[in-house]
Amino acid sequence: MSTTTTSAAWQESSRPQAPQSSGSGGIRRIRQACTSCRQRKTKCSGDRPRCMNCRRVNRSCHYESYSATMAAMAANPLAAFPPGFGDPDLLRRLSTIEAQLARLSEQGAQEASASRKYSDQSLEDAASPSRPSISSQEYGFEGQQHRLSFSMPSPLNQNDANTQPFSTMPPDEIVQHLVDTYFIHAHNQPYAYFQEEHFRQLLSLMILPRCLIFAVLASSVRFSNHDYFQGRTHEAMESYARQAWLSVLNEHLTVENCPNLHVAQTTNLLAIVDFTAGRTSSGWLKIGLAVRIAQDLQLMKEPSPMLPIVEQEERRRVFWSVYLLDKLVSCGKARPPAIADEDCHVQLPCEEEVFRTGTWKQTATLHQLLNWNTDLGEIRGHFTLAILVASALGRCARYVLHERETDDVLPWDSRSEFAAINSFLLLTEQHLHVEDLSVNDIIANNTLPDGSLDHQTVGHAIFARVVFHLCHCLLNHPFLLALRLQKLKSKAPSSFLSRSFQTCSEHACKIPALLDQAQKAGCHVEASFYAYSTCLAGSVLSLFIHGASSKSQEPHELLEPGQQCLSILKDMGAFWDHASKMHTQLVNFDAHAQAFQRLIDPHASFEIEPELEALLWSMVDYGAMCGSSRSTSPEGQLPVNLQSPSFLNFDVDFTASSSFDMAGTESLSGVQFTA
Structure with a gap:
C-alpha cells in the first residue's frame, strides 16, 4: 500500500459516512x-x-x-x-x-493545529513497510527525535494565564529525559514495575495511559538537573503527581472503568511521592488502594500463560513492588501491612538479565523461600532477596512497633516470637551471604557487557543488606525492648540485654558503612527507604555514644558511623524532603541523647516517662519521621536538666550551649561539649 493510497483511505475514513457492512472492506x-x-x-x-x-x-x-x-x-x-x-x-x-x-x-483547535505536522509525518512513517522495528537504544538521549507532541500540549501552554505551571505534559525531549532519568535513578530502587524496553515501546506507540506517564515524571523529576526545571523541581513534582492522581480518579476509578495494571503501578508510585513528602495519610491510603487493585487483578497468583512472557513477569514484579512498599511503610506505630505472606502464591521475580531478554524461568515461591527444609541452592535474583528481607522486616515491625497484644512469653525464652524472628534472620543471612560478599564483590558480579556498573541489579543487592541490618536494629532496639519489658512487668537478665545492645549497635554501624562504601563505589544510594534506615541507625548510635557504658565498642569508635549517618542524610536531602527533615531530627536528638543513659545500661531499670516515650517513638516511627517536622511539646517539666519545650521541638537548632550538661562528650556532628 503506497503512502498516497494510505492517506486517501485515512481521509475517507475520517469523514462522516453512512454505516457500511462488515464485508465492505472499508x-x-x-x-x-x-x-x-x-x-x-x-x-x-x-x-x-x-x-x-x-x-x-x-x-x-x-x-x-x-x-x-x-x-x-x-x-x-x-x-x-x-x-x-x-x-x-x-x-x-x-x-x-x-x-x-x-x-x-x-x-481544542489550537493544539490540533500545532500537532498537524506530526500527524502527517506519522502517517508517512506508518505507511512505510520497510520501517525498522523499535529497539531500546532508540529511546535514550539519542532517541529524543521521536515525537509525542500530538498527545502532549505545547510547552507554550506552561505560560498560559489560565494554566497552572507543569499541569500539562512537558515537551517531548523533556519526557524522554525524565524517562531516562527514571530508569537510571528510580527503577529497582527497590521497586520494579516495568521492563525498560517494553515500557519505551509502549510510550512511543502512545499506548500508556496519561496517569502512568505523569506518575513516572513525578517520580523522576527530583533526580533531574535539566534547565527546564531549574529552581522549580519541587513544584513540577507536585504538579505531575496531582495530574496523575486526577487522571486516575477521572479516567479509571469510575463506574464504567475498572482499574488495570497501569493504575496499580500509578497508585504505588504516587504513594511514595505522598508519603515521603509528609502527606503520610494520603500516601497510606494510596498504598491501600494499590494493594486492593493488585488483589482485584489477582496479581498474587500466577498470570495467565496466554500472556506474553514479558507481561507475565511485569505482573509479578508489580505485585512484589506493592508488597515491598506495604512492608516498608508498616515500620510505624499501628500501621500493620495489608498483604499477608500466606496469601502470596505467585512465583518470585526472576534474575534481571533473564527479564531483560524476555525469557521465562521457573523460580521459587515466597512460601518455599521461607522454609528451612527447601533446597533452593544459591539464589541469584537480588529482587528475590529484597523480598525475603522485606518479609523479615514485616515480622520485626509487627513484633516491636504495632502495639499488638503482648504474649506472656519472655523475649529470652526459646519459644518466644523474639527467638523465632532471630531464627528467620539467620535464614535470611544465609541467603544473603552477608559476611562473605563485600560491596566490591557485589559490584564485580553485576556489571554490564561494556564493563560499567549495572545500577538496576546492584540496587536490590545493596537494599537487601541495608534492610537486613535494620531488622536487627529494630528487634534489639533498647527503647523497644524496654517497652516490651515494661508491659510484661519483668526485669530482663543483664546478659540478655548486653547481647541485644551489642547486636543493635553493631548492625547500626554497618548500615552507614555499607551505604558509604556503595556511594564511593559509584552506586546510586537514592532509595527513599535508606533515609529511615540511616536515621534510625544514627539515633541508636547516638544513644550508645552518650551512654554511661558500651560493652561492645567505645563511644569514639561509634562516632565515625554516626557522622556517616548525618552525611548520608544530608546528601539524600538534595532529592528527598523527608531525608532533609530526618537530618535535622537526628542532629537535635543527638544534642540531648544523654538523657537516655540508663536506657542502655543492662544493669539499671529505666521507667519510660510519657514525654520521653513520645520523643523516642518519633525516632523509630517511619510515618512520624516523614510527617510534620514539628513535634508536639508536652506540658510540664521533663525529668532531665533542660528546658521544655525545646527538648521535643525538632525545628529548633541546638548548640553546644544547650542547657543539657554534656561536658566532655562529643556529638555525632563532631562538636565537643565542655562544661
Missing part, C-alpha cells in the same frame, strides 16, 4: 457516543456539544474523555478492521494514530 471511523446514549444503548450522532438525541429531548449531553471509551481498542487495535484486512503492523499503527487524533480533537 475502514470505519470509530465514533464516540455520549454518556446518555451509551447508557440507553441508543445510536448517537456524536455531534458536539450536544448529540441529536439529547437536542431532541432537551437533555444535557456529556462526553467522557476518549481514553475512557477506548480501553478495548488500546488492548486490541485490530478489532476495528475486518479479518485479514491489510498488513497487521500497518493497521496497528493507523489505529493508534486514529485513537490519538480523536483524543486530540477534545483538546
